[in-house]
Amino acid sequence: MPPPFRSAPRLPGSPLLRRRTFLAATLGVAAAGLAGCAEDDRPTVRLALDAPLPAEVPSGTVLRVGDKELQKAIEYSGQAEKLSFDVSWANISGGPETLEAFRADALDIGSVADIPPIHAAWTGLSTKIVAAKFRQDPINHPIYQLGVAPGAGVASLADLRGKKIAYSPGQAQGALVLRVLHQAGLAKGDVKLVELASTGDVYPTALASRQVDVAPIGGINVKRYLAKYARDGGSTISHGLRDDPGHLYVRAETLEDPAKAAAIREYVQAWARAWVWIEQNPDEWIDRYYVKDQGLSREDGQWLVDNAGVPDIPASWSDVIARHQQTIDLLAKETGNKPLNAADLYDRRYESVGATAFGEGAK
Known part of the structure; x- marks a missing residue:
């Protein structure tokens, strides 16, 4: 029988750490x-x-x-x-x-x-x-939707030209943006990529404040964004790609x-x-x-x-x-x-x- 599972102790202000192999x-x-x-x-x-x-x-x-x-x-x-x-x-x-x-x-x-x-x-x-x-x-159950800011005038991928799009290099959301542009026949120069970290509610907040016109949002952020901003014209569109x-x-x-x-x-x-x-x-x-x-x-x-x-x-x-x-x-x-x-x-x-x-x- 294997030994029982043991979680490492929680240290104040830190993740769960164990032994000297995980210092801080x-x-x-x-x-x-x-x-x-x-x-x-x-x-x-x-x-x-x-x-x-x-x-x-x-x-x-x-x-x-x-x-x-x-x-x-x-x-x-x-x-x-x-x-x-x-x-x-x-x-x-x-x-x-x-x-x-x-x-x-x-x-x-x-x-x-x-x-x-x-x-x-x-x-x-x-x-x-x-x-x-x-x-x-994966197409009918994507991880991300493209969130659209109120008044941005984006109803399909064809409307992305000239828009400000949230972009996070080195992360899945950033790669998805590049793939979406490729799918729409657009180059990076056809839009304005705005570098933002994709953590937490950064993207929904950026959409609501019109800092960006479009941003890939996923998980519960999709539901919450629509519940809060749909009445003002906020929306989401499908990107149609595997993500x-x-x-x-x-x-x-x-x-x-x-x-x-x-x-x-x-x-x-x-x-x-x-x-x-x-x-x-x-x-x-x-x-x-x-x-x-x-x-x-x-x-x-x-x-x-x-x-x-x-x-x-x-x-x-x-x-x-x-x-x-x-x-x-x-x-x-x-x-x-x-x-x-x-x-x-x-x-x-x-x-x-x-x-x-x-x-x-x-x-």
């Missing part, structure tokens, strides 16, 4: 600062990135994870109790925070969309994707640690089963996570569940990598960065891990 963190809406682990904590035996994954996780292994939403699903589903290692949950989300934590050697695994691994490579950090999740009907990639990724260096590599394999399995549990237990997920943990109304929680679609964890990454390559090629052209080989961003030793566990269900 102060995270706000717009910035994050993290300190890393000591050099003498690193293993002396390194695992080649093409070597078979170890089957067993050594006693005493700790995995530092930034996966806020699935942390709760893993706990509620009982998967946490089955893990054979300790997890230090970090209150970290989004590409910039995760990348900063990686650079500080303060995080082992992060949950992001498809853009942060690209941005990491372009800024000199080698990372690998170890899990990939999508939605079975559903969700990945777990890690520093390549972390995968050279045999203990971490084995723990990551086990975590991916728990992560996949937690997605099954969410799908099978929507009412409990709404009550425990959205209402009690996130402080949303039950109506808001139900709206999020209804608009999330059905999760899909593919057994093959071939199509995933091909779509990722298209995104890379577009971003490289639009940003002037060097083209990358999308396959280099994936560790295919983990390719079947999530899919197999997902197929088995929330056991």
Whole structure:
């Protein structure tokens, strides 16, 4: 029997931290600062990135994870109790925070969309994707809608020319904007891109104040924006593109640690089963996570569940990598960065891990 799951203690003003491998963190809406682990904590035996994954996780292994939403699903589903290692949950989300934590050697695994691994490579950090999740009907269940400011006069993608559009480089929302422009036959020079962080309610606020005409907004912000500003002419339009990639990724260096590599394999399995549990237990997920943990109304929680679609964890990454390559090629052209080989961003030793566990269900 694996040892019982133990969460790290909460330190005042910081995420959940554990032991001296995770020294300090102060995270706000717009910035994050993290300190890393000591050099003498690193293993002396390194695992080649093409070597078979170890089957067993050594006693005493700790995995530092930034996966806020699935942390709760893993706990509620009982998967946490089955893990054979300790997890230090970090209150970290989004590409910039995760990348900063990686650079500080303060995080082992992060949950992001498809853009942060690209941005990491372009800024000199080698990372690998170890899990990939999508939605079975991504066009009808998109993650983002294009929010339109009151009076902006945007009813379709054809109306974007000359508009001020919120843009966040290095994040999924920023890449979506470039893809939308490409879809509409527009170049960056045909619009005015306004760089804004996409955290919290920054984009809805920018729309309401007419700082921008258009901004990609997602989650409960879609519902709240329409409820508050539709009467004044605020609206949303569909972008008509796939925007559903969700990945777990890690520093390549972390995968050279045999203990971490084995723990990551086990975590991916728990992560996949937690997605099954969410799908099978929507009412409990709404009550425990959205209402009690996130402080949303039950109506808001139900709206999020209804608009999330059905999760899909593919057994093959071939199509995933091909779509990722298209995104890379577009971003490289639009940003002037060097083209990358999308396959280099994936560790295919983990390719079947999530899919197999997902197929088995929330056991």
